[in-house]
Amino acid sequence: xxxxxxxxxxxxxxxxxxxxxxxxxxxxxxxxxxxxxxxxxxxxxxxxxxxxxxxxxxxxxxxxxxxxxxxxxxxxxxxxxxxxxxxxxxxxxxxxxxxxxxxxxxxxxxxxxxxxxxxxxxxxxxxxxxxxxxxxxxxxxxxxxxxxxxxxxxxxxxxxxxxxx
Amino acid sequence: xxxxxxxxxxxxxxxxxxxxxxxxxxxxxxxxxxxxxxxxxxxxxxxxxxxxxxxxxxxxxxxxxxxxxxxxxxxxxxxxxxxxxxxxxxxxxxxxxxxxxxxxxxxxxxxxxxxxxxxxxxxxxxxxxxxxxxxxxxxxxxxxxxxxxxxxxxxxxxxxxxxxxxxxxxxxxxxxxxxxxxxxxxxxxxxxxxxxxxx
Numbered sequence: 078x079x080x081x082x083x084x085x086x087x088x089x090x091x092x093x094x095x096x097x098x099x100x101x102x103x104x105x106x107x108x109x110x111x112x113x114x115x116x117x118x119x120x121x122x123x124x125x126x127x128x129x130x131x132x133x134x135x136x137x138x139x140x141x142x143x144x145x146x147x148x149x150x151x152x153x154x155x156x157x158x159x160x161x162x163x164x165x166x167x168x169x170x171x172x173x174x175x176x177x178x179x180x181x182x183x184x185x186x187x188x189x190x191x192x193x194x195x196x197x198x199x200x201x202x203x204x205x206x207x208x209x210x211x212x213x214x215x216x217x218x219x220x221x222x223x224x225x226x227x228x229x230x231x232x233x234x235x236x237x238x239x240x241x242x
Numbered sequence: 243x244x245x246x247x248x249x250x251x252x253x254x255x256x257x258x259x260x261x262x263x264x265x266x267x268x269x270x271x272x273x274x275x276x277x278x279x280x281x282x283x284x285x286x287x288x289x290x291x292x293x294x295x296x297x298x299x300x301x302x303x304x305x306x307x308x309x310x311x312x313x314x315x316x317x318x319x320x321x322x323x324x325x326x327x328x329x330x331x332x333x334x335x336x337x338x339x340x341x342x343x344x345x346x347x348x349x350x351x352x353x354x355x356x357x358x359x360x361x362x363x364x365x366x367x368x369x370x371x372x373x374x375x376x377x378x379x380x381x382x383x384x385x386x387x388x389x390x391x392x393x394x395x396x397x398x399x400x401x402x403x404x405x406x407x408x409x410x411x412x413x414x415x416x417x418x419x420x421x422x423x424x425x426x427x428x429x430x431x432x433x434x435x436x437x438x439x440x441x
Binding site for chain 1: 409
């Protein structure tokens, strides 16, 4: 009986731990400054990187998130990487950003770029970026293009399909 | 071939979109836009102004909200020196109802804006300037009979904390203009809310 009980407790602890680990992943957001983020812009790889700059308060950004998610869903097995870079205020991570990521059930990776010196880092993403979001960088080893605009799904596909080998 | 054509046209479109609007040194055309007080505002209404701090602004954008108090301070400091602030809401008010004219009036009253807060109702002024987001600043200086762009970009280098600002880009640009020099930097960047249009 005691043995049975200990197994029962053990199994429960296992599930509890598993649940907590899962919950941890969904409740955390990687926060980095631009120097830490910059390597993401220059990955030496045969993958296609799609880096989308967004914020929860940016209505057109929110509108296009499902299109990037769909792209990720349809092409991540073909070496298409999607990274969402949130420019939300760090003070709102718990109250706003994480609940948003959960509500939208975002599957692609999300990080928060916390760097106020935007005049210093915006041109390092792209010389033509005035700072308006949404904005998206698409690159691979042979292609690099920055877009200061909104996308729908078809427009995103038109960009990446020629890059798929 | 067809796909690369599409790709090329997207790229050309992107480049063309970004290159539009005034560059530093360009002559600025006057505008006539409705202010929250019910009167129309033009730069010609200020014959004594040495220039203008034109700020493309709005109600809903958190980056604008973070700068509202600094916009008021800028006007209070520089209007007596001949550089008043004119805030222009470039957003389509159907696309972004929080930026409706009524809501602009409410916000102007709440904050006690000492400067005009006008609406670019037919969205013809912001493309001329090449404004892409809010807040987006264009410092205009008088050059004889003309008005010319002297500086484009951000108010300063820290949207989040006015006390942590290191570079007061706009204030430094005004000081340079006052000394008869060219602002350096003459163009800066900041994150902002894209200007809303009806699709």
